[in-house]
Amino acid sequence: MRHLIIGNGPAGVVAAETLRAACPLDDIRLLGAEPEPPYSRMAIPYLLEGQIGESGTYLRKAPGHFEAQRIALQHGRATAIDTAARSVTLDDGSHLPYDRLLIACGSIPASPPIPGIHLPGVMTCWTMEDARRIAAAVKPGARVIQMGAGFIGCIIMEAIVARGASLTVVEMGERMVPRMMPPGASAMLRARTEARGVRVLTSTRITGIAATATGLRATTGSGETLDAEVIISATGVRPDIAWLAGSGIETAIGILVDHRLATNIDGVYAAGDCVESEEFGTGHRIVNAVQPDAVDQARIAAMNMAGRPAHLSGALQMNVLDTFGLVSVSFGQWQGVAGGARVEVDDPGAQRYLRLEFDGDLLVGASSVGHTEGVGVMRALIQSRIHLGPWKDRLLTDPTQLAAAYVARTQAA
Amino acid sequence: MMKSLHIEAAKCTGCLQCEMACSFENYGVFNPAKSRIKVFDFHETGLKVPYTCTQCAEAWCLKACPVDAITKDKSTGAMMVNEATCVGCKVCTIACPFGTINYVADTGKVQKCDLCEGSPACADACPTGAITYIDADSTGIDRMRTWAAKLENQTAGHAD
């Protein structure tokens, strides 16, 4: 059996390794479009901070790891799939046959339709190449404007500041990380960010960028002008699927997959940032572009490719963010559900926030700031649908007892 | 035969010797707050439950790590955090559904139970035999593993 995996990010690598464990004799080929060994995008901020070198971002560190696993690494970009002939066309015109195909090509940064967005000095922070460009341009004293304070934007902020730049963050939404954290928690992150000397503009849009004698000038919706040497565009990403047009593989925002990570075409699977799948607990389709979900999906897809039925109960939103030392997390339906109970402890003085959302006696969502002990049980309580029974009322009084509730309902029963 | 920690909550008196031993083993101080094993004390029922990582087969922490900082020790079977490689991204702390791998702000890295290279200080310190380090087979009824399996059925099948 020939397994071909398009994309060598975390999803591609975990799928290849899962396949190898499940089918020792099969051919496994991992295709990657970027000229680097398989690496992790999410390690880029640590590279920019100087905590690690480029090799620190590599997904596997042991020399000869892929050879030892008999996973063939190939450099090249897939440009088309002929699903009838079970063949993939590469950018050099060659073709690769497959019996089972996994598409794990990830996402690409959205390019907002703003005049000047393609000027030199305006950059995204997504690939290793981007990281090198940012490292070369963002020097101590550089003025940097970052467009977007979503999850990825908030992650790279600290690295930009660590490089000695003076940073202004411009976000269209009314708060930072609007799709990850509720207002009270978001306000704490903002306060922390501003305390580190970052200027934060929310409900603000950059409407144009122009080149000046010394750099760049951005104009906001209210007509204010901001001067900078570098503008980083972090306005969101979307699945990299334009190249699949005409393949017959069903897509919407992302590649549509079922609970087995199978597409509508026999033998073709998809996993990671490029997919759109059913959300755990809601049934809505979402693109859940986070590392832990990408690898979970990759594992399930690979099991099915290996002929061992496995399914994912749905994509669970989960995020962890460190904002200048303030750690925040959110899981599941952190906004809450209609008719469900909620408890919220919002303590800006102590820089601690904790909010739990219930549906009946099930935990369905959670978010926190300043808590790092045992946050993982939020995932278990939500995803295992553990009935809290009497613990629900206890949690409504004291939500910090969450880990105790989990242990009580699972270990001490 | 691989050994694992076997926890019998009914025998636990809540003396916290395990937490002291763990923090001393890893940080050279007696400070339960730094312990990787935690005793939950349920006042309503009087039950005390020592709780730590089971080195679960699914190893969500290991699989989620973006930089290969968590590896499985071949002799003990423990998932080990390589501090030199860990970048402190905390993704493992939300991936592990047991809350047993945690971020330590002082070091900027994560910590979890590493089975003390095969002689766990907590088991040595436990005066009542509530925590023992025995052949993995005999711990087969371990409740935590049951719950791992329950979650796994919903989220995943695994290769081994």
Ligand SMILES: Cc1cc2nc3c(=O)[nH]c(=O)nc-3n(C[C@H](O)[C@H](O)[C@H](O)COP(=O)(O)OP(=O)(O)OC[C@H]3O[C@@H](n4cnc5c(N)ncnc54)[C@H](O)[C@@H]3O)c2cc1C
């Ligand atoms: C700066 C930054 C910080 C982040 N921080 C976090 C974080 O803290 N937590 C978190 O959960 N997530 C974070 N993420 C997101 C995380 O990196 C992604 O969710 C994860 O990389 C998804 O893995 P993937 O394998 O699906 O896709 P990718 O990692 O994008 O890998 C896809 C690979 O496929 C290749 N490819 C694309 N098209 C083709 C083609 N046609 N042919 C061949 N190869 C192709 C790409 O070059 C790429 O190497 C961060 C991302 C960035 C950029």
Ligand code: SF4
């Ligand atoms: S830390 Fe969690 S995911 Fe990792 S081995 Fe232990 S229980 Fe499993």
Ligand code: SF4
């Ligand atoms: S915190 Fe460290 S061990 Fe955990 S996922 Fe990140 S790099 Fe890996």
